[in-house]
Amino acid sequence: MGADGRTRVRGEAMGDFFERIVDLEATEEEAGPLAERMVGRLVAEGVLIRERSREGVYSAGADEGYLPGPGWGRAVHGGAEAGWAPGPVAVVLGRRDHIAGQGEYAAEAVTCPRCGTRTVVIDYPEVPEPDDEVWRPFEEAVAVWRRTGGGSVPCPACGVSVPVAEWDFGEDFALGALAFEFWNWPPLDDGFRAEFGRWLGHRTAHHTGKF
Numbered sequence: 001m002g003a004d005g006r007t008r009v010r011g012e013a014m015g016d017f018f019e020r021i022v023d024l025e026a027t028e029e030e031a032g033p034l035a036e037r038m039v040g041r042l043v044a045e046g047v048l049i050r051e052r053s054r055e056g057v058y059s060a061g062a063d064e065g066y067l068p069g070p071g072w073g074r075a076v077h078g079g080a081e082a083g084w085a086p087g088p089v090a091v092v093l094g095r096r097d098h099i100a101g102q103g104e105y106a107a108e109a110v111t112c113p114r115c116g117t118r119t120v121v122i123d124y125p126e127v128p129e130p131d132d133e134v135w136r137p138f139e140e141a142v143a144v145w146r147r148t149g150g151g152s153v154p155c156p157a158c159g160v161s162v163p164v165a166e167w168d169f170g171e172d173f174a175l176g177a178l179a180f181e182f183w184n185w186p187p188l189d190d191g192f193r194a195e196f197g198r199w200l201g202h203r204t205a206h207h208t209g210k211f
């Protein structure tokens with residue numbers, strides 16, 4: 001639930017939720033200009049308007065977002081539904097670790113891009129907490145990456161030191177310098193998400209979660 005207990009049209013009992021598209025490849029330098037181009041495109045398509053609002057935005061990395069435009073329905077599965085008023089779309093700039101879900105802070109597993117060995121971090125459902133011994137080097141490297149863009153972690157299996165941004169963290173944890181968070185939109189259409197990725201020109205991650 002939203003911290004203020006707000007309810008929305010059709011959103012009662014659901015709280016405030018988001019869908020997030022993370023650009024996995026844009027550098028911090030590319031992120032700002034790319035975000036501008038994407039917003040321009042979404043405005044041209046009628047999905048967003050230029051006007052921004054803070055209302056209903058609970059992003060960790062942004063305090064406002066662009067309001068939906070008259071054509072927002074083309075972005076969602078099944079088109080616009082009468083009575084649904086989507087919230088703003090926040091553009092999150094800067095190197096961040098993005099996590100799906102609600103309140104989690106670690107990846108479930110890490111896979112070494114050199115040797116392919118997968119190491120479990122959170123052993124659901126046995127131990128619903130990250131294994132600190134496994135996760136700590138990643139947490140520290142992510143902190144370095146956020147500050148400098150560097151940071152690496154030696155693989156527990158093959159011993160090779162791999163840049164943290166190259167590790168595979170699974171579907172629910174992503175490192176990126178540009179993300180878009182759709183607050184309280186109906187489920188985004190698969191075709192729209194694919195198109196969105198083509199406009200970015202980069203690989204993306206897709207998250208859903210709740211505030």
Ligand SMILES: [Zn+2]
Nearest residue numbers: 112115155158
């Ligand atoms: Zn390895």
